[in-house]
Amino acid sequence: MNFSEIALSPEIQKAIEAEGYTQPTPIQAKAIPEVLNGRDLIGCAQTGTGKTAAFALPILELLLLDQPVHKVHHKGDKQKRSNTPIRALILSPTRELAQQIGDSFDSYGRYTGLKSTIIYGGVSQGKQMQALRYGVDILVATPGRLLDLMNQRIVSLNEVEIVVLDEADHMLDMGFIIDIKKILSTLPEKRQSLLFSATMPSEIVKLAQQMLKDPVKIQVASVSAAADPVEQQVYFIDRKYKTALLLRMLDTLPMTSVLVFSRTKHGADRLTKELNKSGVPAEAIHGDKAQTARQRALNRFKERRSRVLVATDIAARGIDVEELPYVVNYDMPDAAETYVHRIGRTGRAGLKGTAISFCANDERDTLRHIKRIVGNNAITVKTPESLPAWTPRDPSDYPEPKVLKAGKHEFIPAFHTPIKPLSKAGAAVQSILKDTSSNKKSKNVQEDSYDIEHLISKKEKSSLSDSESVALKLKAEGVDYSIIIRATGISREALIKL
Structure with missing residues (x-):
């Protein structure tokens, strides 16, 4: 017709x-x-x-x-x-x-x-x-x-x-x-x-x-069916490594324009800040943003002046972007229908699209429900190792790749972490440990030798009585949240409130 x-x-x-x-x-x-x-x-x-x-x-x-x-x-x-x-x-x-x-x-x-x-x-x-x-x-x-x-x-x-x-x-x-x-x-x-x-x-x-x-x-189409042109992928990854995986993909895949879904407004702002800090032009859009700011962010994304648009589900309603090749579920949605609606942003007008989901351990139940709705074979399980080799923008900022032990988690990928943030964390922790711990070994540790596992061991060996105080000082130093959480044992929610 x-x-x-x-x-x-x-x-x-x-x-x-x-x-x-x-x-x-x-x-x-x-x-x-x-x-x-x-x-x-x-x-x-x-x-x-x-x-x-x-x-x-x-x-x-x-x-x-x-x-x-x-x-x-x-x-x-x-x-x-x-x-x-x-x-x-x-x-x-x-x-x-x-x-x-x-x-x-x-x-x-x-x-x-x-x-x-x-x-x-x-x-x-x-x-x-x-x-x-x-x-x-x-x-x-x-x-x-x-x-x-x-x-x-x-x-x-x-x-x-x-x-x-x-x-x-x-x-x-x-x-x-x-x-x-x-x-x-x-x-x-x-x-x-x-x-x-x-x-x-x-x-x-x-x-x-x-x-x-x-x-x-x-x-005209089942609400439980994803659009045919959309290739669906899922990466099992610990929550603390999601940003690193996204940055890795932005470096290695042809992601010229990406819509990233965050479950919360704060999460959208935090991720946008981290992306911009890493040299990736990004904008956030959610209900707490003023209308002028939301429209400006959307226009910049449509005009390809920003590469990534981080959005909550409610704010994403009405976003109509032509030729959007990638959608990333940074946080898994709460419902299968929301998943279908999210990935429907790509693969429009007969064009091919790719929907990538980051699934943490506590999000597996949601994924199982989604698979029951869209079909168990509709989503391809991928691993970070299957990506092309990662060449950072500035190799001098990074050490040689090393595997980080995952503890009880069974699907943590191998990542290497920038020296500069860790060095900054090391300096901050070293200073704090001098004030809060009688463990004099901390004074002999050189700043550049700090990595995530070392920070954790320092925390365990020290006699810190107020982890929130330590976390607050690290936060003031501009240390990455994921490092603070592992170094102090404080929850992300508690850290945000500090």
Whole structure:
């Protein structure tokens, strides 16, 4: 099927052609005719399947066909549209996704005369309020900012004809369910409702039953199936060596552009700092970042000015990067569905992609569950030894490779560690041991002889009574967290709080 075979107006067909599209994706081919027929719809499709166009195109068509002549807004038209009601509402969980949806409506609706705008939190309300007062046909919004403007009586939804709830599963994850119900309660009873979700947990099914009337259900691909063009790999590695393995890969593999997933906001910031410190341009994006900072980081990544984008799952929603060859799960996700959603960022539009996961010992149960969902043979187990030989950027910074003993851990790879950070740690520990230990042997140890195992032995031989005090001093010296943890026995969580 081609787009030319779908009953869309010439204005919309022209925009589709300008975008370079000829054939609809499966979700588009199935959803567009149903929406055009006025049906409520549940669409279940993983990321990268073209679901935004699956609702944007028919919404534009329906609004265009039923648009009063005096409300048509052509480019360059200075006529005020303050009386133009909002006729279509699209709810999005994140600012990034809202912007992506808004861009799609702008692109596909460029020749229709229909006006759309985006509202979201984290920025000033001024320009958003101005756009709303000018009048819009289509509003793309995040729930929090929409409710805020509704309470100020700046937004009225009394004449909404079509509502879309996009990424419904993550709306629930982010705690928007109460806000969504408040918004839906203000909409006209007679309306068309569409719900799209990458996964369909029981809560989403219940919400769909409440908001939809006799919906058609479309599922073009199992949410438990990864995209075919994606090669999936997993490396079993101790958590403390994950950064070293990532740096090694960045040195040896053609990773020109990499999206790295971190489980926590702090973890994303810490990894980004370590990558930049090692000479790898990296940006972090998560919910604690200001909107301007998030957009700047995303733009730098898209423009290839930064090589690595470290993101949390929530912040990654709406990130649409063409030709993304690698996705790395630095931390394993909590659910198999999240894993599928993550790796769906690569291997888009028929291009090949590689998804690499770093699995620590305490993450093995998660991996087993993922394998049950995506298939036991879908993920190839790799070892660091199978990588090409690692040639550091500055060989003088590193000693000869040596195997580090792993203790009880059974799958620790061999790595060599930079002398400079260890030397710095050695100097710091030596100074601290002089103050806190009666073990005079520490005074005779030369700074450059310190390595991780030596630091640990020093800790064990010393009579340190306050490991937190030692850790705090090492932290102040700028010593790497992994070294401090092994040298003092303090947990990462406790170290972060110091």
